[in-house]
Amino acid sequence: LLQLGATPENRFSEYLKVSSIKETGNQPTGKEGVETVLNNLSNLIKQERELSKLASEIDDNATVGLIDGFLEGQEKTVWMLVSFLDKSYKK
Incomplete structure (x- = not known):
């Protein structure tokens, strides 16, 4: 942010x-906890995709690369958590 002239x-x-992700005040466990993480990650991914798009429009390739790296890891995490829920809680 400093390099772009903004104050962080x-x-x-x-x-x-x-923040669009709010504190809940509790400590969910099990399926509820995993679903909370999934919801928060989905929210972040949506915002990061928009940020990557905006950065691309102004040719800010450093930000695009940074955000795309975040997305890659987060989307893999979402895939793993969804797979875990499907296998663990179908009963």
Whole structure:
């Protein structure tokens, strides 16, 4: 952000104000916990795809590469968690 002339936020309380992922106040376990992680990852992936698209439109290849790397790892994690849920909770 500094290289792009912006000032990064450094307070967690400010991140919470603008985040689409909210704290739940509980500690879900089992299937509920995995589903919470999946929902949050899906939210992040959607936002990151949009960010990658916007960065591409302004030829910011460094940001595109960074975000695409995040997406690759997160999409693999989603695939593994969905596979786990399908195998573990079909009963």
